[in-house]
Amino acid sequence: MTATQHYSDFKTTTFVDLPALKKGFVTPLSSFGMMAFSGTDALSFLHRQLTNDLEHLSVNAARLAGYCTPQGRLLATFLIWKSADHILLQLPQDILPGLQKRLKMYVLRDKVNIAEASELAQLGFGGQAAPEALTPWFTDLPSQAYAKVDNEHGSIIRVSDAFGAPRYLWIMPTEKLATIWPALNPKLTAFSDNTWKLAEIDAGIPHITTGTQEKFVAQMVNFELIGGVSFKKGCYPGQEIVARMQHRGKTPRRMLAARIPFAGDVAAGTEVFANDDPNQACGMIVNAEQIETDRIACLVSLRYPMPEGITVHLGSATGAALQFTPLPYPLEDNALS
Structure with a gap:
């Protein structure tokens, strides 16, 4: 069953x-x-x-x-x-x-x-x-x-x-x-x-699905910030990459929360684009669900930090603009556990 x-x-x-x-x-x-x-x-x-x-x-x-x-x-x-x-x-x-x-x-x-x-x-x-x-x-x-x-x-x-x-x-x-x-x-x-x-x-809890497998290192979806990674244990597949990114003290992407004024389904893995570089994706939707009839709540992995004044859009630089909302935890750049 x-x-x-x-x-x-x-x-x-x-x-x-x-x-x-x-x-x-x-x-x-x-x-x-x-x-x-x-x-x-x-x-x-x-x-x-x-x-x-x-x-x-x-x-x-x-x-x-x-x-x-x-x-x-x-x-x-x-x-x-x-x-x-x-x-x-x-x-x-x-x-x-x-x-x-x-x-x-x-x-x-x-x-x-x-x-x-x-x-x-x-x-x-x-x-x-x-x-x-x-x-x-x-x-x-x-x-x-x-x-x-x-x-x-x-x-x-x-x-x-x-x-x-x-x-x-x-x-x-x-x-x-x-x-x-x-x-x-x-x-x-x-x-x-x-x-x-x-x-x-x-x-602020990410779930990897079919559309996002092999798209993110753990830090790109804040996974070490929510207790999903130990940096004190022994080896596992990919451990060297995850540890190197952590000890570098800088994560190129972080996961943020946002709302999107959009009246349709938004698939995990959909790319997002910033208005300062419309021809290249700046991030990707991690998870998304409808929260109101014409509004989507989502988690999105983006280049981090984003410059002030930049707007981020769904699907293309002319798509619906993401409106960022607070996460329930701080974005720390080097939180070792």
Whole structure:
């Protein structure tokens, strides 16, 4: 069963109602999948492949990490946590099959099993009413970002806040959805998972998708600023490139948040152009979602810093102008972790 089939019976709305979103929402994460790693060498294998330190990952925590080409370009970004029997990696469903196949190629003699965790379902929660709505199942919710609580109802992870309110990811056996969903509906507005993607944009969390694989080094999407890279661990594919950029103390591109007055879809990987050099792209859309009928919220990787007075446009130098908004964290040029 695919991730989409898990949630096909549950009614949601795709219309983004910002007041309702801030009040409280629940969304089935139908476009996010999970890979499950098991076996005696699973942890050491992933530690050697990914950008973050997994050897010190607690069972009570989750962690961001990336997977790079040998040239340091991101093939994927993940949220990672441990269960009783597996290490689980959440990522966009569209790149999961290819990543699973690629990682299996590098298992070699390691005792590692890699499978899609299709027996598990994911619900995302946000807004001021979310904590109270979750208390029938989780009396003690995680109090800080990337803390995790496990009980008989599954695992709940607090992720980065968005729209001024806490957010939670609940992972549970698929068969529990049928009983949990009706109990949530009176308390929270049910949105489709474009709302979760929109909340990730508000939190400044990038997701690599098909259109942006191999386009960015980690620092170009602020990945080290949000805890997705360890500079104290050993080697992984692309480590030399990522470390060199960090220790140079200068990142040629950074990810910014913006709104675009545009009434259509904006694909990840769409180029943007500055008015001072209209013939050459100055950056690329990382993620984008509709926030209002005629407005798009996005994360965009741009040459950094941009000179004052420069305007940036979608698709061409005459396209819709990006209106930049603050990120929820500072852009530090040399934040070692």
